[in-house]
Amino acid sequence: MTATTTINLPGAFTDWFDGTGLAQGQDDSDPECKATRLAYQNGTTRRAGRGTTTRVTADRTTLTVLAEYAQHCINANADETVPAELRAAHTVLKRATEALATLPAEETPQEAEEAQEAPTEKRPAVDHSRCAHHWNDRTDLAAAQCEKDNPLPDVNPAALTAARILEGLTVHHRRRASVKVTGHGVRLDGTVTLTLTLPDGVDYHAPLTEAIVTDADRTEYAARLKAATSEDIHTLTYITVSGRTTKYLSRAKIDKVGALVARNADRGEAWSIAVRNADGNDVTTDFPCFQN
Incomplete structure (x- = not known):
C-alpha cells in the first residue's frame, strides 16, 4: 500500500x-x-x-x-x-x-515487478520499452530471443540515435529543470522513450519528443550527435498549447515537417520555432519554410 x-x-x-x-x-x-x-x-x-x-x-x-x-x-x-x-x-x-x-522510500517499478513475477515455464511477453539493450546490441542473445517472440516495431532511426547519445546527459522534461537520462527504449508502438532519473533516484519513462537538452549539456550533445551519425540530423523545436515539441529530423524532413509547423504558426497555433544543426547552432532561417 x-x-x-x-x-x-x-x-x-x-x-x-x-x-x-x-x-x-x-x-x-x-x-x-x-x-x-x-x-x-x-x-x-x-x-x-x-x-x-x-x-x-x-x-x-x-x-x-x-x-x-x-x-x-x-x-x-x-x-x-x-x-x-x-x-x-x-x-x-x-x-x-x-x-x-x-514518508518511507517506495519500491522502484523494477523492484515491484520482480517481487510480483512468478516462475513460469512459458517465456513472458517482453515490453520493448524496458529493453534498451535490444537496440544497442542486436547480437545479444536475450535481444534475439525477444525479437523472435515479439517482433520489433518500426522505429525512426534518427530518434533512436538521439535517444542513445542522450544517455548520461541532463534534459528538461515538462517543468522539471534538470533530469538525468539513464537509458532508452522503444514502446510496442515504435515510440522511442527515455529513462529519466529524478534526484531522489526514482526512474520513470517519457517519450523522447518531450525532452529538451539542458543548456549545460547542449554542446556535449551536439558533439555526440555529430560523431554518431553521418546523416545531417537537425533538432526542430516549437511550442503549442499542448506544450513544447521536439523532433530529430534530417534536413529533407525538416523542409517537409517545417511547412506544416509554419502554417500552424501563421494561424497562431505554434510559436518559438527553432532549428539547430548537429553543432547546436540556430539555423532556422536556412530553411525556406521559416524565412517569411
Missing part, C-alpha cells in the same frame, strides 16, 4: 496552480502529473483568515511534483513583484520537502 500524508496549500499558491496545464488536465499523458491533478482535485478547501487553504492527501509522487511546481512558481516570480505568490510557493516547497522526509 502506498504511504500518504497531507499537505496544506495556501490559497495564493492554488490561485497560481489552477492556471497551470497540470491542474487543467493538459498534462494527463504523464502519469505523475495526472496523479497529482486527481489528488489536488480531491483536496478539501476551507477558509483560513482572509484567504483559503487546500488540504491534499499526497504520496511521494504528488509531493515531488508539488515541490517542483512550487520551485517553478518561485523562478517565474524572480523578476516580478508578486509577494503573496512568492511567499506561498516557498511555504509549499518547505512543506512538501518536510513531508517527503516523513
Whole structure:
C-alpha cells in the first residue's frame, strides 16, 4: 500500500496552480502529473483568515511534483513583484520537502515487478520499452530471443540515435529543470522513450519528443550527435498549447515537417520555432519554410 500524508496549500499558491496545464488536465499523458491533478482535485478547501487553504492527501509522487511546481512558481516570480505568490510557493516547497522526509522510500517499478513475477515455464511477453539493450546490441542473445517472440516495431532511426547519445546527459522534461537520462527504449508502438532519473533516484519513462537538452549539456550533445551519425540530423523545436515539441529530423524532413509547423504558426497555433544543426547552432532561417 502506498504511504500518504497531507499537505496544506495556501490559497495564493492554488490561485497560481489552477492556471497551470497540470491542474487543467493538459498534462494527463504523464502519469505523475495526472496523479497529482486527481489528488489536488480531491483536496478539501476551507477558509483560513482572509484567504483559503487546500488540504491534499499526497504520496511521494504528488509531493515531488508539488515541490517542483512550487520551485517553478518561485523562478517565474524572480523578476516580478508578486509577494503573496512568492511567499506561498516557498511555504509549499518547505512543506512538501518536510513531508517527503516523513514518508518511507517506495519500491522502484523494477523492484515491484520482480517481487510480483512468478516462475513460469512459458517465456513472458517482453515490453520493448524496458529493453534498451535490444537496440544497442542486436547480437545479444536475450535481444534475439525477444525479437523472435515479439517482433520489433518500426522505429525512426534518427530518434533512436538521439535517444542513445542522450544517455548520461541532463534534459528538461515538462517543468522539471534538470533530469538525468539513464537509458532508452522503444514502446510496442515504435515510440522511442527515455529513462529519466529524478534526484531522489526514482526512474520513470517519457517519450523522447518531450525532452529538451539542458543548456549545460547542449554542446556535449551536439558533439555526440555529430560523431554518431553521418546523416545531417537537425533538432526542430516549437511550442503549442499542448506544450513544447521536439523532433530529430534530417534536413529533407525538416523542409517537409517545417511547412506544416509554419502554417500552424501563421494561424497562431505554434510559436518559438527553432532549428539547430548537429553543432547546436540556430539555423532556422536556412530553411525556406521559416524565412517569411
